[in-house]
Amino acid sequence: MVELTVREALRDAMAEEMRADDDVFLIGEEVAEYQGAYKVSQGLLEEFGARRVIDTPITEAGFAGIGVGAAMAGLKPIVEFMTFNFAMQAIDHIINSAAKTNYMSGGLINVPIVFRGPNGAASRVAAQHSQCYAAWYAHVPGLKVVAPFSAGDAKGLLKSAIRDPNPVIFLENELLYGQSFEIPEGADHTVPIGSASVARSGGDVTIVTFSIMVGKALAAAETLAGEGIDAEVIDLRSIRPLDQDSIIASVEKTNRLITVEEGWPTAGVGAEISAMIMQRAFDHLDAPVLRVSGADVPMPYAANLESQALPQADEIAEAARTLCRSD
Amino acid sequence: MAGAKKKKPKSAKSGKQSGAKQSASRASLETYYREMLTIRRFEEKAGQMYGMGLIGGFCHLYIGQEAVVTGIQHALEPGDTVITSYRCHAHMLAAGVDAKAVMAELSGRAGGVSKGKGGSMHMFTPEGGFYGGHGIVGAQAPLGAGLGFAHKYRGNDRVSVTYFGDGAANQGQVFEAFNMAALWKLPVIFVIENNQYAMGTSVARSTAVQELCQRGEAFGIPGNQADGMDVLAVHAAAKDAVAMCRTGDGPALLEMMTYRYRGHSMSDPAKYRSREEVSKMRQERDPIENVRRMLVAAGHADDDALKDVDREVKAEINDAAEYAQNSLEPDSAEMHTDILVTA
Numbered sequence: 240m241v242e243l244t245v246r247e248a249l250r251d252a253m254a255e256e257m258r259a260d261d262d263v264f265l266i267g268e269e270v271a272e273y274q275g276a277y278k279v280s281q282g283l284l285e286e287f288g289a290r291r292v293i294d295t296p297i298t299e300a301g302f303a304g305i306g307v308g309a310a311m312a313g314l315k316p317i318v319e320f321m322t323f324n325f326a327m328q329a330i331d332h333i334i335n336s337a338a339k340t341n342y343m344s345g346g347l348i349n350v351p352i353v354f355r356g357p358n359g360a361a362s363r364v365a366a367q368h369s370q371c372y373a374a375w376y377a378h379v380p381g382l383k384v385v386a387p388f389s390a391g392d393a394k395g396l397l398k399s400a401i402r403d404p405n406p407v408i409f410l411e412n413e414l415l416y417g418q419s420f421e422i423p424e425g426a427d428h429t430v431p432i433g434s435a436s437v438a439r440s441g442g443d444v445t446i447v448t449f450s451i452m453v454g455k456a457l458a459a460a461e462t463l464a465g466e467g468i469d470a471e472v473i474d475l476r477s478i479r480p481l482d483q484d485s486i487i488a489s490v491e492k493t494n495r496l497i498t499v500e501e502g503w504p505t506a507g508v509g510a511e512i513s514a515m516i517m518q519r520a521f522d523h524l525d526a527p528v529l530r531v532s533g534a535d536v537p538m539p540y541a542a543n544l545e546s547q548a549l550p551q552a553d554e555i556a557e558a559a560r561t562l563c564r565s566d
Numbered sequence: 567m568a569g570a571k572k573k574k575p576k577s578a579k580s581g582k583q584s585g586a587k588q589s590a591s592r593a594s595l596e597t598y599y600r601e602m603l604t605i606r607r608f609e610e611k612a613g614q615m616y617g618m619g620l621i622g623g624f625c626h627l628y629i630g631q632e633a634v635v636t637g638i639q640h641a642l643e644p645g646d647t648v649i650t651s652y653r654c655h656a657h658m659l660a661a662g663v664d665a666k667a668v669m670a671e672l673s674g675r676a677g678g679v680s681k682g683k684g685g686s687m688h689m690f691t692p693e694g695g696f697y698g699g700h701g702i703v704g705a706q707a708p709l710g711a712g713l714g715f716a717h718k719y720r721g722n723d724r725v726s727v728t729y730f731g732d733g734a735a736n737q738g739q740v741f742e743a744f745n746m747a748a749l750w751k752l753p754v755i756f757v758i759e760n761n762q763y764a765m766g767t768s769v770a771r772s773t774a775v776q777e778l779c780q781r782g783e784a785f786g787i788p789g790n791q792a793d794g795m796d797v798l799a800v801h802a803a804a805k806d807a808v809a810m811c812r813t814g815d816g817p818a819l820l821e822m823m824t825y826r827y828r829g830h831s832m833s834d835p836a837k838y839r840s841r842e843e844v845s846k847m848r849q850e851r852d853p854i855e856n857v858r859r860m861l862v863a864a865g866h867a868d869d870d871a872l873k874d875v876d877r878e879v880k881a882e883i884n885d886a887a888e889y890a891q892n893s894l895e896p897d898s899a900e901m902h903t904d905i906l907v908t909a
Contacts, residue, residue: 264719290719296749301708301742311697312647314719335702336709346683346904348697366753380905406909445790 241424246416248390249279249355253317255426257287260315263401264291266306267319267356276321276356277416298342303329303354307336307406310352315401320356323372323410330375337406338381340382353400355409357468359450359501360549362414366537369545371502376408377478377511383432384479386410388453391422392476395430403432410478412451435482437489441471444559445489446511448499449475452550456499459555468563469484486512487520494525495562498549505531529558589847592866594640599857600875603708605656606854607883608665609828612655612672612686615887616832621672624687628656629794629828633853634759635660636757637800638727641808645722647695647713649706650729652687653759654699658728665886683901698787704737706730707756711743716764716815724751727813733764735778741897744817748785753811755804756782757796758821765830766838769832779821787819794824795851825851832907 243251254269255477257263264287269276271284271294285552295302299320306316326333335360337350375428376384383405387393393411397536400407423427438453439460446456460470471489475482490496496516498509509530590598609627615623631653632788639660644650650657658668663679671678672686679689690697697713700706710728717724732738735758747754758778762769769776779789788810792803800822807818825847829836836844861867 296742296745296901298742300739301711301746304708304743305712305746306707308649308697308709309716309719310712310713311692311709312713312716314716331702333707334709336705338699339689340698341907342904343680343684343692344698344904345679345683346907347680347690349907350691383906407674484832 240421242419243422244417244419245390245393246279248279248394248422249397251402252394253510254283254286256398256401257291263315265317265319266293266295266302268295268297268317268321270294275532299325299328300366301334303332304336306334306352307350310350313346315351315410316403317353317355320354322368323356323358324368324370325335325470334379338379342381348405350406351404352408353407356411357413358410359412360538363540363542363545365540369538373410373478374502374507379509380406382406382479384408385432385477386450387448388474389474390420394422395428396432396476398429399432415451433477433482434563435473435475435485437471438474441469443469443493444495444562445471445473445484445493446497446499446555447473447475450538452499452501455550455552456555458552462556462561468559470559484514490516491523494523496528498556499529499531499555501533501549503535504530507532526562529562531555531558567842586633588800588802592712594865595857598636599861600879601636603879605632605659606658607879609655609885611883613832620891622828623685624767625749625832626653626833627828628653631759631824632656632763632825633797633800634794634822637797638757638804641800641804645724647697648727649672649697649710649713651706651730653729654689657696658691661691663691663694665882666889669890673890675890675893676896682896703738704730704734707740707743708730711747711752711754717753723812725808727755729757729759731764732758732760732769732778735781738771744782745786747817751814753816754817755811756817756819757809758769759824760821761824761826762843764902779819782819789819789821791821791823794822796856797853852873
């Protein structure tokens with residue numbers, strides 16, 4: 240094992256896959272000479288040169304489309320969005336051009352491409368720069384959507400995403416870039432897309448979440464442990480395909496479920512999981528599923544309001560107490 | 567031609583129209599004639615089948631524009647790539663796909679090129695170098711630049727032909743594609759099929775400067791305008807642009823002045839233009855008639871020989887229609903295939 244930040248893990252994943260396959264290249268704003276707006280692509284230009292690490296103008300629809308076209312021709316682009324907020328300029332290419340082409344062509348043309356970049360709220364950047372797109376992309380057949388928490392999962396999932404013959408949305412989190420984790424050494428470490436992991440084992444209540452909220456859920460579980468409530472935290476890692484079986488297995492054990500996400504509640508990831516559990520594990524529930532989500536408002540700028548708009552460990556712990564008191 | 571074509575370009579460097587009358591060998595003229603006629607008869611049959619309810623949804627016919635795709639395709643070589651909008655039946659035929667598989671796709675049948683799941687607007691043949699068939703106006707411009715990017719990345723000397731219409735020419739992402747194609751010297755030939763109308767909106771009503779061949783100037787992309795009703799003029803302009811892009815001097819821009827005889831799609835009665843305008847174009851500028859006259863004038867073919875070609879083409883298209891109607895609808899299990907590739 241070796242200790243790495245999420246930022247370094249993502250860089251290593253790209254570097255290893257680029258070493259292994261000349262068809263893999265990185266394209267986006269400030270990815271080359273600037274070394275990445277968040278320094279994720281540090282050193283890549285030096286190692287791979289300007290042919291494979293390509294700075295673009297500020298032109299999201301354009302470079303996303305160029306990436307998809309190159310992928311149709313068989314290359315394996317990694318398209319970096321400086322944040323997923325800006326990918327809304329390019330969402331037509333992500334959905335109409337990338338996600339649907341294999342189907343529309345009857346399997347003649349696939350689109351092996353990764354769209355990656357920070358997603359969700361960062362810190363005090365307000366409404367237009369603080370949005371979670373997990374539910375948006377998870378809605379779309381033809382896409383895979385991943386959102387790792389730890390550095391090991393970030394590296395292993397990014398490597399899987401680059402090797403995947405389908406378009407993959409890779410949702411990172413700016414606040415996690417600098418966090419360090421122990422990760423397995425070597426270029427062989429991959430994590431399969433569509434597989435959740437148990438971040439903390441427990442028997443009283445299941446907390447299902449992803450990305451930065453895994454940390455909040457783990458903090459809540461610590462608090463709850465002191466009160467005699469033993470929470471299990473499931474890190475989804477992938478939003479689409481969703482590892483339904485892992486969620487169900489946990490609910491069969493705990494009989495209580497909380498979903499936690501940073502995004503808005505309406506038609507969100509939690510709503511999807513709730514419906515799935517109703518259909519597949521209703522008899523195992525001792526209480527209604529609770530959703531903890533971002534507030535149903537555009538993200539406010541003021542520090543106190545921003546904090547209030549995002550799910551916090553206290554709120555998650557309180558949801559667990561509510562559920563565990565209900566029997 | 568709705569006035570636009572005759573306007574003198576303002577820049578000497580860019581926006582020139584291919585001037586000299588072109589000539590062609592007997593074999594080339596015969597090929598052009600047969601291929602353009604095949605497209606026309608195919609589209610006429612598609613229109614009929616649409617009227618009979620055998621083809622659904624949107625169906626955008628290429629009738630009148632046959633010279634553009636035909637002249638350009640003959641300037642290309644294996645390995646070159648082509649992409650266009652939803653008006654793509656002719657591009658599929660030009661890429662060498664059997665009319666049967668195209669007609670079956672229009673009819674939503676299992677025998678269609680996309681197994682009946684793409685339809686009229688979404689057809690592809692990577693084998694023939696054709697990458698669709700795209701339903702979002704203008705989206706194919708960056709996609710086509712991406713195909714050109716792949717050629718350059720791989721270091722081959724292949725080129726990408728990226729078609730779009732006068733309507734798409736006003737989409738922002740087209741300019742984004744121009745900028746990066748020029749910045750990175752991508753081997754992309756942007757072909758504007760200017761058929762004068764973006765659905766019901768004429769170029770005059772939508773476009774501040776109507777000489778679309780000048781659209782690349784701000785990016786240093788040389789533009790050339792050609793008579794898109796004259797297959798020889800199209801071919802000559804395409805050959806120049808292809809040669810330029812093949813040797814690393816891309817991208818290039820071609821504006822093909824053309825005209826569609828039918829509505830934007832089958833559901834468009836085309837009331838935004840006069841009957842006279844359309845019939846004048848058909849009578850005086852028809853691309854197939856042009857070649858027919860050339861063949862006869864040069865003594866390459868007489869009426870009987872041309873009638874034989876007409877008969878053969880008609881038979882091929884009738885076979886395609888019959889094949890489409892006899893092909894089964896896709897199996898219901900097909901609904902859930904091809905969503906993701908399993909590695």
